[in-house]
Amino acid sequence: MITLKNVTLRRSAKVLLDKVSVTINPGEKVGLVGRNGAGKSTLFALFTGVLHEDSGDFSRPAQWQLAQVEQNMPETEESATDFVLGGDTRLASLRELLVQAENSGDGMAIAHAYTDLADAGEHDAVPRAQALILGLGFKTSELESPVNSFSGGWRMRLQLARALMCPSDLLLLDEPTNHLDLDALVWLEAWLKRYQGTLIVISHDREFLDAVTDVTLHIENQGITRYGGNYSAFETLRSQQLELQQSAFSKQQDKIAHLQKFIDRFKAKASKAKQAQSRVKALERMEKIAPVLADADFTFEFKEPANLPNPMLAISDGVFGYKSEDEGDKVIVRGVNRSVLAGQRIGILGANGQGKSTLVKTIAGDIPLLAGTITQGKGLSIGYFAQQELDVLRPADNPLEHMTRLAREVGPAAREQELRNFLGTFNFSGDMVRQAVGTMSGGEKARLVLAMMVWQRPNLLLMDEPTNHLDLATREALSMALNEFEGTVMLVSHDRHLLRAVCDEFWLVGRGVVAPFDGDLDDYQKYLLDESKRLREQAKLDRTAALVQPVVVAAPRQQDAQHRQQVGARLKPLRKELEQADKRMAQLTQEKAALEARLAGKLAPAALAEDGKLLKAANDELARLEERWLALSGEIESIETTA
Structure with missing residues (x-):
């Protein structure tokens, strides 16, 4: 187990953790929460050995294998598969031996x-690595693409896959969802639920924490408090504790006042001096209960739009994609005929790569429409938060310079003091307004972008993954501001809590079209799983066709019958096992559906427990079979290509 006993941790002169004691047991899945700057990443540095305790005792089992996501951007011409395969450090060392x-x-x-090597899983290492890559949203055609051919966000996904590939007893994940779409996030949740080791994760996504954690460590006021349960359970327990603490504090204050009143009244009287002195000692011995200090919550609001055109915009026969002079236009979505009305709250859903960001970028005017028309309502004013918006900020300039330029070039005009006051409402006060943006955290940059959006007084908000760098408090503030906004919102986000809180209708971008999605986010999660199954089956068909092809077409005419028989003899048991795996996976899928239907009804406690065990067993077996299917397919392909 991991233990901290009276541990103190400093960053320079600042004490982040002061004499904390906590235990993490093997196999626990722990959510590490607290405000930005509270010490979460510093605690991770202690776990990894980068930092050492300033005082106290820290220990974790020496034999535990540690895995974490490297934060540096990978620069290599290795293929995606080889790069992720390199995460299996045990396999790499055995290959060297x-x-x-x-x-x-x-x-x-x-x-x-x-x-x-056989014990370490050499035979199915490549399929396991590729399953991780595909699960995180890559296409089959990208498995052999060089790492350097991908953008920064996709390279960080490969770093995540590389960490998951490492056989580990302790897995540390620091904001793993930041670069993921909702479909990849759903896959990661399922993977982490099956993970057998100890997991410690820092995240500002409450639904993700609820799905994967069973213990919460809360860092606050230089201390750590352990709560049994996920994030929602932590919130409930903490609010109850604060309520009890406030009640106990109030009672103690009444008692202190009563004692002090007696002391003040009788300390001068000889007949009461002894009793007064005993009350002074009682007051000194009393362990003071601290008052509940409410956190200074961050809030903001969007200004009332100057006007609300209706419709905001109308798309007719829209074709969305990217222009390319070399290869011709790349069409992603076509035939779009949609209107956006005043006051709508639209969540834009879709599996990775289907065109969500392309749709939003085109409406915002960042990229041109390939065909069709987008008609804007008179007086339309768009506020656009892009995924890469933080990169557009000028690193050498400070917040005040950004706002001064915005007020001068876009409006409305304002004096410096007015701009300073406005920045103060976004927690940029004092010297922070003169701090270079390049030295700020991702959350501070995101707050500046939000401030610049609010200043422009838009009536249509286009928001593409706005929460990537926001902590839980700022996400909650954004949710409240969007709910109170009187204009129209179009939102792309992997934060399901934000989508649930803000959006009352959804558009689904997929298979080249944009259509209304008739359902809620739970229905959408089922859609993603069905879509993943469809793509897996299609990949299976493609792989089978590729396996058959070398024998029928590519095999030399001169190949003798004996060699063909040998190859066939090697392939026959593998194909038979592959067929059996397919049948068993189909059977397990039916069993799961039946068990889930029973569990949704009213069952006796014993039956509920039994069905729960059966469902877990079915899920575990299905996961093993899927990995075995990939391994068998890879082995068959290897035999065929070398035959």
């Missing part, structure tokens, strides 16, 4: 190396 054994010609060492 095999090379050394082969170079030395030591037959016994070579035999041991092959045995160890």
Whole structure:
């Protein structure tokens, strides 16, 4: 287990954790929460050995294998598959031992190396790596693409896949959802639920924390408090504790006042001096209960729009995509005929790569419409928060310079003091208005972008993943501001809490079209799982076709019958097992559906427990079979291509 006993941690002269004691047991899935700057990342640095305790005792089992997501941007021409495969450090070290054994010609060492490699999962390592890559949203055609060919966000997904590939006893994840779409997020949740080791995760996504954690550690006021349960349970328990603390504080204050009144009244009287002195000592011995200090919550609001055109805009026969002089236009979505009305709250859903951001970018005017028309209502004013918006800020300029330029070039005009006051409402006060943006955190930059949007007084908000760098308090403030906004909102987000709180209708971008989605986010999650299954089955068909092709077309005419029989003999049991796996996976899917239907009804406690165990067993077996299916497919493909 991981233990901290009276541990103090500092960053420079600042004490972040003061004499904290906490235990994390093997196999627990822990959510680490607290305001930005409270010390979450510093605690991670202690867990990894980058930092050491300033005082107290910290320990974690020496034999535990640690895995974490590297924060540096990978720069390599390795393929995506090879890069993720490199995350399996045990496999990499065993391969090196095999090379050394082969170079030395030591037959016994070579035999041991092959045995160890087999135990480490060498036979299905590539399919396992590729399953992680595909689960995080990559396409099959990208598995062999160089890492350097991907954008920054996609490279960070590969870093995440590489960490998941590492066989670990302790997995540390710091904001793993920041670069993920909702479909990849759903897949990651399912993967982490199956993870057998100890998980500690920092996240500002409350639904993600609810899904994957069973313990919450809350860092506040240089201390750590452990709560049993996920984030929602933590919120409930903490509010109850604060209520009890406030009640106890009030009672103690009444008692202190009563004692002090007696002391003040009788300390001068000889007959009462002894009793007064005993009350002074009682007051000194009393362990003071601290008052509940409410956090200074961050709030803001969008200004009332100057006007509300209706409709805001209308799209007729719209074709969305990207222009390319070399390869021709790349069409992603076509035939769009939609209107956006005043006051609508639209959540834009869709699996990764289907065109959500392309749709929003085109409406915002960042990229041109390939065909059709977008007619804007008279007086339309768009406020656009893009995923890369933080990169557009000028690193050398400070918030005041950004606002001064915005007021001068876009309006409305304002004096410096007015701009300073406005920035203060977004927690940029004092010297912070003169701090270079390049030295600020992601959350501070995001607040500045929000401030600049609010200043422009838009009537249509286009928001593409606005929460990536926001902490829980700021996300809540954004949710409240969007709910009170009188204009129209179009929102792309993987934060399901924000989508649930803000949106009352959804558009689904998928398979080249944009259509209304008839359902809620739970229905959409089922849609994603069905879509993932459809793509998996399509990939299976494509792979089977590729496996058959070399035998029918590519095999040399001169190949003798004996060789074909040998290859066939090797393939027959593998194909039979593959077929059996397919049948069992279909059977398990039906069993799961039946169990989930029963669990949704009213059951006796014993039956509920039994069905719960059966459902877990079905899920575990299905996961094992899916991995085995990938391994078998890879083995068959290897035999066919080398035959």
